[in-house]
Amino acid sequence: MQDSRYNKYLGLPSIIGKSKAQVFAEVKDRVAKKLAGWKGKLLSIGGKEILIKAVAQAVPTYTMSCNQLPKTLCQDLESMMRSFWWGQKDKENKIAWVSWRKMCRSKLHGGMGFKNIQAFNLAMLAKQGWRILTNPDSLVARVFKAKYFPFDDVLNSKKGSNPSYAWRNIHNSLEVIRRGTRWRVGNGRRIHIWDDRWLPTPSTRKVISPQADYGHFPMVSSLIDNDTR
Incomplete structure (x- = not known):
């Protein structure tokens, strides 16, 4: 039995169980409440764009900087934003004339510049990996190095057997760093x-x-x- 007083630490779940969707359901609820409050209002296209980018997509940012959200949760978040963008009211479905993937392209390439939630999640976690790479003397870097890559650097590390949830999240994002960086000789x-x-x-x-x-x-x-x- 868990003490409910310690379910969260600094606003994040302190214990991650098997059901990740249940643990992070609060993120979905917060986004849903934001969107539900806007649906009844007459908003211009520009107003919807600003609200999605500045509020709806910003709500899960803090959680995504430390945890990898389940794929289904990311899809649900994007689905709610897509429905709001195309003018959904109550629970009726409106036609989405352009795929959300294209909407996530930059405006220079014909999109709207919305975030791909999964890609943004990995980018946020990659910042943690980058800190370990560039600040190897920090406490968190030394702890992870001692346990998971004692004889190599973080970019060449292995996930290991029975890794912690935090390390699994960071390791899953390391490919983002590998693709986007180059050594200064x-x-x-x-x-x-x-x-x-x-x-x-x-x-x-x-x-x-x-x-x-x-x-x-x-x-x-x-x-x-x-x-x-």
Whole structure:
């Protein structure tokens, strides 16, 4: 039996059980209440856009910065915003003339600039991974490193067996960092020649590993003359 006084810490659930949808149902309820209060009002397209971006999509941001929301919950949130955008009142269904995926494109590419909830969730969690990567002396970085990647950096870490919920969330977002970052060479001691993205070529930014075994100089530092640089 759990003490209800400690169900939350800093506004977030302190215990995450098997039913993630039930744990984060409050996020859905808060967004639903916001949208329900606006449906009866005569709002312009611009007004709806501002309310969705500044309020409805901002409500789950704090939760998404620490937790990965279930896929079904993200879909439900987007469904409510989509219905509100196309003018739903009460529970009737209106035709969505453009897919929500296209609506999430930037305005420069023909969309409305709405957030893809799942992608935004991973981006928020990737910030936690970025902090671990760039601030390895912080307490949280040292704790995670000791448990999950004691001999490597966070980008090359494994999820491990029976990982904590916090680490599983961060690990799921690391691909966002891998795709969007490139090494600044420096002395090259931490950069793998074949595995890391370090070249200035925008097409790949990565060396295509040959079939031959070049394991005797795996790091970029082995390509740099220490005297002449």
